[in-house]
Amino acid sequence: MDTKKQLDIIKRGTVEVISEKELILKLEKHRPLIVKAGFDPSAPDIHLGHTVLLRKMRHFQDLGHKVVFLIGDFTGMIGDPTGRSEIRKRLTEKEVKQNARTYKKQVFKILDKKKTRVVFNSKWLNSMGLKNALELMAHSTVSQLLAREDFNQRYKSGKNISILEFMYPLLQAYDSVELKADVELGGTDQKFNLLLGREMQRDYGQKEQVVITMPLLVGLDGTQKMSKSYGNHIGIDEVPEEMFGKVMSISDELMLQYYELLTDENLDEIKKLHPMEAKKKLAELIVRRYHGNSRACAARKDFENKFQKRDPFTELASEIKIYKNDTLGNCLVEERVCQSKGEYRRLLEQGGIQVDGKKLEDVEFRPLKGREYNIKTGKKRFLKWIWK
8 A cells, every 4th residue: 555545544533643754754665664552451451442542553454564562561560650640559460460361362352363463561671680770761861751741740749759650651662672663652641651762762773663642532421531440431341231331321522532533434424313323323333343243233222122212202202394494492483382482582591491411501502404303391392303
């Protein structure tokens, strides 16, 4: 595949490429690039947040490049301080090894096993020795590390930062030296560490890796990044019914991010669907990816049997098609749902009008053409209207 087509696939869904010019030069050499992404086995299961990086790794594999799935079994015992407001609990060697076995098993639900090199950074870090560790520390400064936002905030607030935590980004950077990485992938929160890898390679006489950052998948709470420690995750080994139900619990806004980062669907086409149908389609796609088609169909049917039959819009709504582009208020008055514009305004101000489950606040709300809306007025009237 020519360079431009490769670049289009590689850049899809990314936040930043440092630098795109360097990446183009590497691609134009027409040799397989060594693409590295590291995962510390800090929890026993891979969740959908991890799969954002894994899917990008698979893109590189499909383009013929060499993917290295790096398990940070050594660095995992330190614990990545990124985004932490205090020192995190350290894992034991036994815990890390157990989690690493699970990672190695689950990762091939996304990556091509035949094209994946799995490595553990304990292979070189266990035998580094104090002399080499001191040499490694000479490649950075305290002021440079304190420039990291999370370290800087902790320092200013008087919270402890261990020397061991300072070592973490240096060890991650050294992994790139050992692997002679051409490209390293990571979340936006890893940018400091990834750039340090470029500096470390340069210091060791290597060509700097290209850094590609990916968005952080927001968890089920709608605010923090997906993480098992936050309890807002969806594990890829969760039973289909539970996985389907969790996806259905996310907001409509978050649903579009999930489509972009976890699927290859056309977002313009998805936006044309009713939010409920779009979300069920997303849940089915995700379950199918990790459990197969038959179990995905069964999970959808199970959800609809348990919950959708209780949806008043399914059982009680009267469908009225409006064949003109007008405000919701005018349509409600015209169809005598509200007796006057004054009644419509009073009902709206009292929070008595909902559109797709949200209280309407805009008195001049004008629905989009071709969209179906679930409208609730008062306590008992349910409408399913389509504007054409």
